Amino acid sequence: MALPKLAPAPAAQDKLRALGILALNGMFDEMDAVGVLRYAATEVLPGDLAIVSSFGADSAVLLHMVSQVDPSLPVYFLETGKHFAETLDYVETLKQHLGLTNVVAIHPASSDIARFDPQGDLWETDPDSCCFIRKTEPLEPVTEMFGGWVTGRKRYQTKERGVLPHFELTSDDRIKVNPLAYFSDADVIEYRQQHNLPEHPLYARGYRSIGCAPCTSIVSEGEDPRAGRWRGLNKKECGIHYDFNGAIAKPMTAVRHTLWKDGAFIADPFKAWEEGTDPSTARYVHVPLQVFLADRDAFLANPHPLGLLVTPGEKVEDVENDLGRFASIAIRFPAFTDGRGYSTARLLAERYRYSGEVRAIGDVLQDQIPLMRRCGINAFVVEHEPTRRALIENRLPEVALFYQPVGLTEVPAGTRPFLRRAH
Ligand code: SF4
Structure with missing residues (x-):
């Protein structure tokens, strides 16, 4: 059977492309995460695919797969300036352990920080704006450079992600690849043990989903793993993941800036x-x-x-x-x-x-x-x-x-x- 092959993102979204994505989603076994990633990197978007990683509690699994497929794939880390010191150490640990050669930190614009968050407390008064200047805005030029990007999102993480497929077509006509869509918490742990991957230093202390320090807390037994993110606020995502065929994601860069x-x-x-x-x-x-x-x-x-x-x-x-x-x-x-x-x-x-x-x-x-x-x-x-x-x-x-x-x-x-x- 000839496998569907998609050219890098052109300007306009069309039905054929959407159908191509549907076909891609039917090609892989639910747990064939490495297969999804390899196919995306070599057949769908060769030279045009990037990874965005938080270097959080389960990032090692996806990054290990990256090292298996191609350790020189670009991996972008949103260095918001608000991470735990342990996370910054973990970036170095994983880079060395997995032999990743193309990890790039993206920083917020210093002019935005000076203008909107000079005291560093915007997360407290206005977390949406804080995520916007520290994550969404710095990531935008990166998404524009690639036809697709890989995320570590999983269905089990939140109700909102419950229908996440392996491949999504974003409304700005890019492809998001979610190799771990069907992984459960237990699958992540098993994969980590099987491959002897270093654990995030905060995991053993009860942190299950790790983002910026001020917005991350420990979760208790039986709680949604992401319950510790933005605890007490009606906020589940930082804004960079919204876009996805009517179910989760909305445009990342489709907005016409004026x-x-x-x-x-x-x-x-x-x-x-x-x-x-x-x-x-x-x-x-x-x-x-x-x-x-x-x-x-x-x-x-x-x-x-x-x-x-x-x-x-x-x-x-x-x-x-x-x-x-x-x-x-x-x-x-x-x-x-x-x-x-x-x-x-x-x-x-x-x-x-x-x-x-x-x-x-x-x-x-x-x-x-x-x-x-x-x-x-x-x-x-x-x-x-x-x-x-x-x-x-x-x-x-x-x-x-x-x-x-x-x-x-x-x-x-x-x-x-x-x-x-x-x-
Ligand atoms: S997660 Fe918290 S500290 Fe990090 S950018 Fe968002 S609001 Fe700011």
């Missing part, structure tokens, strides 16, 4: 303000200026990162003493011809020396962006396709002459010609 910042379209931690949101618990939203003023005390007491939304006609002067509260200020440009947002941006930069993110939202078009930049706007939410392409291809018009100088460095046209060029 925030242009520091030269790239990036994931946007902020969401739009929704009427009725509780001011004391709101987080990562741009609070409309009038809404903020109406409930100023509650917003100021709120511990989460917040932004401010300024629409034409509103004055930032009204919140001048509170500007430092906002991690981001969004200025709405309702139409190409409406220039009031430029004045707001200049006030923020020149009078208030606001140093956080200032973003333009609304009708943001190619020709405006250089002018917006001059006024201190450093992030742009761009929906307009030609503008998006111009940004990606670095084709923005240059502003060479300043008839209305901005800030302290520009000189009006007609005065000192050698200083008129934009730098």
Whole structure:
């Protein structure tokens, strides 16, 4: 029988590909985990497959299989900065024991940590955001590099994973491979003993599923092994595993990023303000200026990162003493011809020396962006396709002459010609 062979991920998801995945799922015996991994690495996605490992309590089993199939397969470890010291030691132990030659640590962006979690306690107040900046966001560029990735997830771990297949097609048209889908806790222990694999140093102390230190606790006899993760919170997954043919997983990278910042379209931690949101618990939203003023005390007491939304006609002067509260200020440009947002941006930069993110939202078009930049706007939410392409291809018009100088460095046209060029 000819075995189904899938080409690396093209752009669009199609039925044939989905059918190919169904066929793949029917090819392997439930316990043929190494067979699944070998076939994925050599036939389905040769040179285009990566492993993401937490180096947790059962990671040794999957990593042993990797060492059997190809020890040079890329293994990514999310070094969130919040792991137990024992886990970091275990990374080294397993690398050496199994001869893995391509283990790569992925770190969160230091700018995100400085901006959103400077005290390192975001896990306590807002674990979803903490996982987002420490796991989801750093992993995104990696998933984009590969047509598929391997996870160590198993059906028995949670109710949500109860229907996990060996192969999944994600909605961004990548393949997730779950060789251990059908393994039980007992199978994992048996495999570990059979192959004499080193145990995570915390396993013997009652830790059954090991992630970041602040969010992991010991589980008692008979408890769901993952009950010790985010104990007491209604949270079961860190966000990187959601996507999977209608049952578990949702897009990892299918999201069309619209925030242009520091030269790239990036994931946007902020969401739009929704009427009725509780001011004391709101987080990562741009609070409309009038809404903020109406409930100023509650917003100021709120511990989460917040932004401010300024629409034409509103004055930032009204919140001048509170500007430092906002991690981001969004200025709405309702139409190409409406220039009031430029004045707001200049006030923020020149009078208030606001140093956080200032973003333009609304009708943001190619020709405006250089002018917006001059006024201190450093992030742009761009929906307009030609503008998006111009940004990606670095084709923005240059502003060479300043008839209305901005800030302290520009000189009006007609005065000192050698200083008129934009730098
Ligand atoms: S598991 Fe906890 S500490 Fe780790 S990234 Fe998520 S919330 Fe933060």
